[in-house]
Amino acid sequence: MKKKVLFMIAILVVAGTLWGALERVHPFGEPARAPMDDYYLQNAQEERAVNNIVTAIVFDYRGFDTLGEAAVLFTAVCSVLALFRKGGGHQ
Amino acid sequence: MKPLSVVVRTICDIFMWFMAVYGAYIIIHGHITPGGGFQGGAVVATLIAFMLVSHGGEKMVSFVRTGMYSAAETTGLLLFICAGFFGIATTFFYNFLAKQGGLFGSTVPLGANSGVLNSSGTIALMNMGVGLEVIGGLSLIIYFMFRGIRLHVETGSEETGHDR
Amino acid sequence: MTGNIPFLVVGVVFFLGLYAVLFERNMIKMAIGITLVEASANLLLIVLGYRFDGSIPVFTLAGEVKQMVLPTPQALTLTAIVIGLATSALLLSLIMMLYRHYGTLDVREIRRLRG
Numbered sequence: 001m002k003k004k005v006l007f008m009i010a011i012l013v014v015a016g017t018l019w020g021a022l023e024r025v026h027p028f029g030e031p032a033r034a035p036m037d038d039y040y041l042q043n044a045q046e047e048r049a050v051n052n053i054v055t056a057i058v059f060d061y062r063g064f065d066t067l068g069e070a071a072v073l074f075t076a077v078c079s080v081l082a083l084f085r086k087g088g089g090h091q
Numbered sequence: 092m093k094p095l096s097v098v099v100r101t102i103c104d105i106f107m108w109f110m111a112v113y114g115a116y117i118i119i120h121g122h123i124t125p126g127g128g129f130q131g132g133a134v135v136a137t138l139i140a141f142m143l144v145s146h147g148g149e150k151m152v153s154f155v156r157t158g159m160y161s162a163a164e165t166t167g168l169l170l171f172i173c174a175g176f177f178g179i180a181t182t183f184f185y186n187f188l189a190k191q192g193g194l195f196g197s198t199v200p201l202g203a204n205s206g207v208l209n210s211s212g213t214i215a216l217m218n219m220g221v222g223l224e225v226i227g228g229l230s231l232i233i234y235f236m237f238r239g240i241r242l243h244v245e246t247g248s249e250e251t252g253h254d255r
Numbered sequence: 256m257t258g259n260i261p262f263l264v265v266g267v268v269f270f271l272g273l274y275a276v277l278f279e280r281n282m283i284k285m286a287i288g289i290t291l292v293e294a295s296a297n298l299l300l301i302v303l304g305y306r307f308d309g310s311i312p313v314f315t316l317a318g319e320v321k322q323m324v325l326p327t328p329q330a331l332t333l334t335a336i337v338i339g340l341a342t343s344a345l346l347l348s349l350i351m352m353l354y355r356h357y358g359t360l361d362v363r364e365i366r367r368l369r370g
Contacts, residue, residue, distance in 0.1 A: 004278075007277050007278065011270065011273060011274060011277065014270075014273065015266065015270050018266040018269065018270070019263070019266055022259065022262040022263055022265065022266050023259055023262070023263075025259070025262055025303075027258055027259065028258055028259050028260075028261055028262065028302070028305065029305055029306060029307040030306070030307065031303065031304060031305070031306065031325060034325055034327075036327070037304075037325045037326060037327050040326060040327070041312065041323050041326070045199060045201060045314055046201060047189075048186055048189050048211055048212070048214070049189050049190050049196075049197070049198050049199045049210050049211055049212070050122050050189075050199065050210060050211035050214055051122060051123050051199060051204070051206050051207070051210070051313060051314045051315050052121070052122050052123060052124070052125065052127075052313045052314075052315075053312045053313065053314070053323075053326045054125070054127075054312055054313070054326045054329050054330055054333075055121055055122050055127050055214060055218070056122075056211070056214060057326055057327060057330040058127065058330045058333060058334075059127075059213075059214045059217045059218065060184070060186055060211075060213075060214055062330065063175065063184040063217070064184070065331075065334055066217075066221070066334070067171070067172075067175070067184075069334045069337050069338065070168055070171060070221060070224060072337070072338055072341055073224065073225065073228055073337055073340075073341055074164070074168055074224070074228065075341075076228075076232075076340075076341035076342075076344055076345055077164065077227075077228040077231055077232055079345055079348075080231075080232050080235055080236065080344055080345060080348050081231065081235055083239075083348050083349075083352060084235045084236070084238065084239040084348070123315055124313065124315060124316070125311065125313055125316075127333075129333060129336075129337055199314075202314070203314055203315070203317050203318060203319065204314065204315065205315060206315045232344050236344075236347070236348060236351070239348070239351055240351070
């Protein structure tokens with residue numbers, strides 16, 4: 001019972017902090033000045049010859065993050081395959 | 092898992108290949124319309140789940156050959172990394188095919204237009220590489236997690252663990 | 256307060272996921288709670304980059320609108336969704352192995368048996 005009261009107090013503290021922080025972010029619909037995104041929107045179609053700017057950011061301007069993500073997906077598939085092998089491993 | 096009724100099985104036989112074609116369309120047109128490698132790969136991988144639910148477990152296990160999907164996954168990742176290494180003269184991941192006139196090299200008219208398929212350079216190659224990897228990876232996850240349940244039912248007469 | 260409702264929805268979903276992780280006994284329900292927390296983080300990323308009267312940042316579908324929505328948070332959300340999928344797959348596989356080893360899905364029973 002005491003643990004439940006402690007957990008409830010912790011959740012209320014976290015919820016109060018989140019509420020206070022999320023109200024003071026910039027008003028919805030008017031982001032602060034974003035010079036990098038303005039550069040992408042104006043120059044990506046001419047430099048890289050592509051119509052889809054989100055794909056250009058994912059695969060060309062920030063290709064390293066996509067390399068890390070492909071590695072994470074490959075590691076997860078290998079781990080699931082290694083967990084479910086037949087025979088052996090239950091020593 | 093037991094197979095469902097005749098209506099569901101017939102629709103699965105017809106609709107499975109539409110899902111494959113639709114997923115391939117989303118992967119290949121990744122630089123024109125919203126989509127790309129990850130989204131199209133997830134659409135194609137759900138046809139394995141569809142087959143598992145409608146035809147039952149035994150039919151799915153005999154349909155999937157793990158060697159093919161494993162080869163697709165590794166080929167996709169290798170294609171992605173090699174497309175990064177070819178432009179190593181300038182940097183890693185340099186777009187060396189854009190606006191050159193060769194394989195994927197046309198230019199795109201500025202402003203709003205209907206798309207050009209031949210356009211962006213290594214972005215289209217990377218799309219297909221990642222699409223192959225996601226298809227192979229998600230299908231293998233579904234297959235092996237289902238086979239893990241069957242192994243538990245087959246081997247033990249009791250359902251408890253090994254320490255009791 | 257009524258202007259910032261999308262941000263407050265993010266807080267509500269995060270709170271629900273945290274409640275499910277802390278107060279549930281079944282392990283699968285805890286896994287659902289973790290997935291809810293990841294979903295709230297992705298929603299926050301997308302909501303941060305919205306402009307009024309902005310169109311989709313794709314030139315074939317934009318039409319004649321002058322402004323576009325910020326494209327960078329959408330690119331980051333793609334990566335985050337795939338990483339969340341990898342986490343959920345491994346989490347559910349580990350829960351299956353735990354059930355095979357202990358025979359129960361109750362988290363308090365597993366803490367008691369020192370197998």
